[in-house]
Amino acid sequence: MFVMIRKLKILLTGVLIFSLSLVLIFLFNQLYFFASLVGNLMPGAGYSILGTGIAVFCLLVLYGLHVWGFGSVKALPSHEASSSYDAYIRHLGKTRLAHHKHPDLLKKERDERWIKSNHKLLEVDALDITKELAIKNFFVGAFAQNTSYGTTTSLMNNLKLVWRIYKLHHRNHHGRALLDIYRFTYESLPLSDFNKEELPSHIKPIIQSSFSNTLATLLPGGNLLTPFFLNFFLAGSTNTYLTCLTGTISMHYCQSLTEEEKVEIVRQSQFEASFMLKEVVRECNPILSKTISDAVKKAGMESLDTVQTSSSGGNIAQDIVSHVAQSLKNIIRENVEAEKEKQ
Numbered sequence: 001m002f003v004m005i006r007k008l009k010i011l012l013t014g015v016l017i018f019s020l021s022l023v024l025i026f027l028f029n030q031l032y033f034f035a036s037l038v039g040n041l042m043p044g045a046g047y048s049i050l051g052t053g054i055a056v057f058c059l060l061v062l063y064g065l066h067v068w069g070f071g072s073v074k075a076l077p078s079h080e081a082s083s084s085y086d087a088y089i090r091h092l093g094k095t096r097l098a099h100h101k102h103p104d105l106l107k108k109e110r111d112e113r114w115i116k117s118n119h120k121l122l123e124v125d126a127l128d129i130t131k132e133l134a135i136k137n138f139f140v141g142a143f144a145q146n147t148s149y150g151t152t153t154s155l156m157n158n159l160k161l162v163w164r165i166y167k168l169h170h171r172n173h174h175g176r177a178l179l180d181i182y183r184f185t186y187e188s189l190p191l192s193d194f195n196k197e198e199l200p201s202h203i204k205p206i207i208q209s210s211f212s213n214t215l216a217t218l219l220p221g222g223n224l225l226t227p228f229f230l231n232f233f234l235a236g237s238t239n240t241y242l243t244c245l246t247g248t249i250s251m252h253y254c255q256s257l258t259e260e261e262k263v264e265i266v267r268q269s270q271f272e273a274s275f276m277l278k279e280v281v282r283e284c285n286p287i288l289s290k291t292i293s294d295a296v297k298k299a300g301m302e303s304l305d306t307v308q309t310s311s312s313g314g315n316i317a318q319d320i321v322s323h324v325a326q327s328l329k330n331i332i333r334e335n336v337e338a339e340k341e342k343q
Contacts (some may be wrong), residue, residue: 027057068175078259085258089115089154092257097171099125112257119255126254127166129248131276133161134240138284140155141239142232156237161243163252169254185250188266189242205274206237209281235283240280 030055040044042317077085077242099121137154142152159182166181167173190202248269256262 040215049135053138067117076256076262078258080258082258088257095171097122115257122169123251123255125168126247126251127276129168130161130244130251131280133157134243134247134276134280135284137243138240138280139238139288142236142288145232145235145239152192158246160245161247165247165250165254181250181253184253185246188249188269189245201270201322202241205277206241208274209237209241209277229289233285236284236288237277240284241273241277244276245269248272248276 031050035046035050035053037046038049043224074088074091077083077088079085089112092111092115096110096115097159098105099118101121102114102118103116107114140150140153140157144153162185163178163181166178170177190198249265252265252269253262256265288309
């Protein structure tokens with residue numbers, strides 16, 4: 001398996017180098033042709049055009065290397081007693097974005113204590129961002145479940161979540177570091193590398209939140225719409241849990257100081273995501289329940305309005321249907337008025 005992956009990487013690297021070589025040859029050929037054309041019209045100007053083009057190209061390459069961030073990603077020390085630990089802390093002190101509420105905001109010598117205090121403050125902001133997007137994804141999962149729109153929207157929200165947490169922690173943004181956090185977060189999510197033994201631990205918080213006491217009070221026993229409601233809640237809770245897990249994993253990845261901490265990221269993130277899921281569901285359930293209930297009542301009223309009233313001389317079956325429809329309309333209207341009085 002590893003040999004196959006290594007051969008595939010070598011093949012992709014060769015294809016990339018070959019493709020870039022062809023692009024460079026084409027660009028220099030076009031630049032030389034344009035410089036020759038200008039030189040024929042204005043002698044001496046062709047060399048200036050050629051030199052300017054080469055200089056611009058070199059600047060673009062240097063800027064691309066800076067954005068990609070070669071050398072910006074430092075290897076994590078294995079543990080706090082490692083010889084490279086102090087150097088890594090100094091590196092974080094230079095590259096980590098200081099929180100505006102940090103008591104030693106202007107401190108130049110940023111030691112381990114400063115870094116950990118800063119991480120505590122950044123963690124609060126990261127969890128707030130995670131909760132914000134988790135609430136959005138709850139309603140996306142509930143109302144747009146099993147649709148391409150819902151899947152795309154949830155994915156974009158999760159990508160945006162990882163980017164905002166990365167931007168929250170780092171002063172300078174580099175493509176290589178961002179790609180690393182995207183890759184680690186994706187590989188840490190359930191089903192990315194299918195392992196059926198892990199599924200119960202992820203399903204448990206979703207079931208618990210969907211069948212919580214809050215939901216039980218919203219869905220009285222014997223309600224014919226209970227399965228319909230639960231379908232919405234389960235879909236929203238699943239989407240929310242994955243969003244919470246994405247946020248907590250990316251946050252702990254940004255705040256890891258050693259490889260030992262990195263190993264515990266998934267377990268710690270799963271624990272925190274379960275608690276955050278309960279908070280989001282507790283906040284979103286009343287809104288979703290009221291929205292669905294109002295929609296069902298409105299749809300029921302409109303459906304009953306289509307039932308024609310019985311005319312004189314009509315048959316008995318038509319009289320019964322008309323009477324039942326009118327009675328149901330009165331019951332629904334009385335329930336709606338009663339709920340408005342309670343509010």
